[in-house]
Amino acid sequence: MSFANAWTIARRDFRSYFTTPIAYIVLALFLAIMGYMFFNMLAYFNEQAMNYQTYNMGHSMSLSEGVIRPLYGNMNVILLFFSPAITMRLFAEERKNQTIQLLMTSPVSLTDIVFGKFLSATLFVAVMIGATLVYPITLMIFGQPDVGTLVSSILGTFLLTCCLLTTGILFSAMTENQIVAVFLTVCVNFLLWIISWSAYSAGPVWSDVLMHLSLINHFMKFSQGAIETADLVYYFSFIFFGLFLTHRVLDSFRWR
Amino acid sequence: MIQVTGLSKHYGPRTAIDDLNFEVKKGEIVGFLGPNGAGKSTTMKIITGFMPASEGDVTVNGFDVFDRPIEVKRAIGYLPETPPIYMEMTVRDFLDFAARLNQVAKSDVKRQIDWAIEKTNLGDVANRIIGNLSKGYKQRVGLAQALVHNPPVLILDEPTVGLDPKQIIEIRELIKGLAGEHTIVLSSHILPEVTATCGRIIVINRGRIVAEDTIDGLTMRLKKGLLLQMTVAAANPSGIAAIKAVPGVTGVSATGPKLVIELAPNQGELRDRVAKAAVESGMGILEFGAEKVSLEEIFLQLTTEENAKEAV
Ligand SMILES: Nc1ncnc2c1ncn2[C@@H]1O[C@H](COP(=O)(O)OP(=O)(O)O)[C@@H](O)[C@H]1O
Ligand SMILES: [Mg+2]
Numbered sequence: 001m002s003f004a005n006a007w008t009i010a011r012r013d014f015r016s017y018f019t020t021p022i023a024y025i026v027l028a029l030f031l032a033i034m035g036y037m038f039f040n041m042l043a044y045f046n047e048q049a050m051n052y053q054t055y056n057m058g059h060s061m062s063l064s065e066g067v068i069r070p071l072y073g074n075m076n077v078i079l080l081f082f083s084p085a086i087t088m089r090l091f092a093e094e095r096k097n098q099t100i101q102l103l104m105t106s107p108v109s110l111t112d113i114v115f116g117k118f119l120s121a122t123l124f125v126a127v128m129i130g131a132t133l134v135y136p137i138t139l140m141i142f143g144q145p146d147v148g149t150l151v152s153s154i155l156g157t158f159l160l161t162c163c164l165l166t167t168g169i170l171f172s173a174m175t176e177n178q179i180v181a182v183f184l185t186v187c188v189n190f191l192l193w194i195i196s197w198s199a200y201s202a203g204p205v206w207s208d209v210l211m212h213l214s215l216i217n218h219f220m221k222f223s224q225g226a227i228e229t230a231d232l233v234y235y236f237s238f239i240f241f242g243l244f245l246t247h248r249v250l251d252s253f254r255w256r
Numbered sequence: 257m258i259q260v261t262g263l264s265k266h267y268g269p270r271t272a273i274d275d276l277n278f279e280v281k282k283g284e285i286v287g288f289l290g291p292n293g294a295g296k297s298t299t300m301k302i303i304t305g306f307m308p309a310s311e312g313d314v315t316v317n318g319f320d321v322f323d324r325p326i327e328v329k330r331a332i333g334y335l336p337e338t339p340p341i342y343m344e345m346t347v348r349d350f351l352d353f354a355a356r357l358n359q360v361a362k363s364d365v366k367r368q369i370d371w372a373i374e375k376t377n378l379g380d381v382a383n384r385i386i387g388n389l390s391k392g393y394k395q396r397v398g399l400a401q402a403l404v405h406n407p408p409v410l411i412l413d414e415p416t417v418g419l420d421p422k423q424i425i426e427i428r429e430l431i432k433g434l435a436g437e438h439t440i441v442l443s444s445h446i447l448p449e450v451t452a453t454c455g456r457i458i459v460i461n462r463g464r465i466v467a468e469d470t471i472d473g474l475t476m477r478l479k480k481g482l483l484l485q486m487t488v489a490a491a492n493p494s495g496i497a498a499i500k501a502v503p504g505v506t507g508v509s510a511t512g513p514k515l516v517i518e519l520a521p522n523q524g525e526l527r528d529r530v531a532k533a534a535v536e537s538g539m540g541i542l543e544f545g546a547e548k549v550s551l552e553e554i555f556l557q558l559t560t561e562e563n564a565k566e567a568v
Contacts, residue, residue: 004359005357008357012353015349016342016345019344019345020344097342098338098340099340099341099342100340101306101334101336101340102340102401103357104306105304105305105306105332106329106354106357106358107326107357107358108326254306254307255307255308
């Protein structure tokens with residue numbers, strides 16, 4: 001694989017996000033929703049803290065526990081529904097407009113192409129998550145949140161979203177229809193999200209397997225300020241496997 | 257430069273091309289001629305490495321397409337049937353992307369883009385959004401994309417389809433201007449297209465090569481029958497019947513005062529007797545002469561002969 005080739009593709013795709021209104025709509029909506037959540041959490045946190053101080057009722061919460069953790073927990077859910085909008089066009093549009101022929105007859109490998117697409121989507125998500133930094137920064141101005149928890153939450157959110165993007169890229173490669181790609185992506189990601197729910201009723205072995213497969217389960221430690229190798233391995237394997245499948249799918253189209 | 261050996265492609269049960277063999281030498285312009293569905297695009301997609309063949313080999317510039325796709329792709333500039341252009345980009349940005357995809361050295365990128373823009377006459381629209389351009393301009397952007405890394409081989413799939421006559425002439429001139437330095441294969445289902453630009457023609461029908469020659473060579477080889485053309489003052493049915501009755505005449509078609517008379521091959525000189533029949537029936541000859549068989553008819557013959565063989 002050549003990073004230079006992947007970067008050529010990523011750069012073009014990243015720029016073209018901003019030539020359609022979708023990118024701006026996604027960004028604006030995302031910021032607005034996150035802002036709404038942030039200020040509500042803050043208000044709730046204040047009330048709780050006040051109750052605790054004045055009446056010694058309820059329990060004391062840190063900013064990390066009361067704001068950062070729910071903020072990024074919710075951000076993940078929002079990204080579950082927003083991420084397909086980022087990936088839907090990546091291959092579907094190239095196939096529909098036949099521009100895929102340009103990529104596939106250029107002296108770049110299929111791996112370069114797939115990785116370039118992934119890179120552009122992750123860059124866009126980095127912009128989205130980056131824009132929401134205004135909220136934790138606001139926290140830092142008025143209080144002392146735990147920076148470690150903040151950093152690991154952001155990293156976890158980013159990695160989890162990269163997994164969501166990978167599924168999106170796979171389905172974008174499978175169909176020319178972007179709406180179909182979005183629908184399938186949300187369904188599969190949601191399924192991988194809630195797969196741990198059935199862990200409680202499954203047998204002891206299956207319960208472990210299902211817990212391990214769940215996308216959101218691996219985020220728990222990140223949200224508590226811990227970066228664990230097992231979680232990193234899971235997210236990176238997920239991304240690798242998804243991109244590998246995308247590669248196979250695109251390659252198989254050539255043979256038909 | 258391009259060597260195609262025993263090339264076949266099956267789409268499921270359907271055979272798109274069947275055992276193609278041909279060679280294109282360095283600096284040649286070869287026309288790939290055949291009706292829709294003949295297998296021209298399929299062949300080009302295989303040569304460019306877009307899709308693999310079912311059987312057979314292709315080498316370009318000494319590299320096997322299957323084993324060394326990157327080297328082959330680097331040597332080729334390809335304009336597919338649908339120009340692969342990004343509607344939301346400007347012409348210049350798009351060519352910049354195409355140049356980088358083809359790994360043009362960073363220091364040469366701007367020079368190559370300017371060169372491609374100049375060659376394809378895109379100067380006026382270089383900073384415009386491709387999606388807003390006319391069809392002719394879009395086609396030229398597609399061509400510029402194929403040229404931008406100055407590849408030794410150009411594969412152009414129906415480069416003038418859907419253009420107006422003025423644009424067609426411009427593109428033809430452009431292609432002719434590229435001859436010599438580049439080896440070019442272009443496909444078309446329209447005859448004047450290939451006669452205007454190509455030195456050699458490969459005629460393909462139903463996935464098989466049915467003829468392969470220079471334009472003159474094809475004309476010679478296929479000149480089994482001769483056509484006479486006659487313009488008369490007043491065509492009348494009895495006159496036409498009289499001409500038909502001349503031994504050796506196989507058919508007469510009349511469109512108004514213009515008669516086309518078909519002669520069987522190797523009948524010797526019949527013009528005298530045809531003229532006599534026309535004069536005697538009082539049609540009044542205004543013009544009379546032998547017509548060089550046009551490629552349009554050769555093409556028709558080629559395909560019909562092939563069909564006839566299959567029917568037997
Ligand atoms: N993707 C495909 N799937 C199935 N059949 C195809 C496909 N592409 C082309 N064909 C068939 O293969 C034959 C050759 O097509 P093509 O190479 O496009 O011909 P041409 O370019 O000469 O018009 C046609 O009969 C066409 O219907
Ligand atoms: Mg075609």
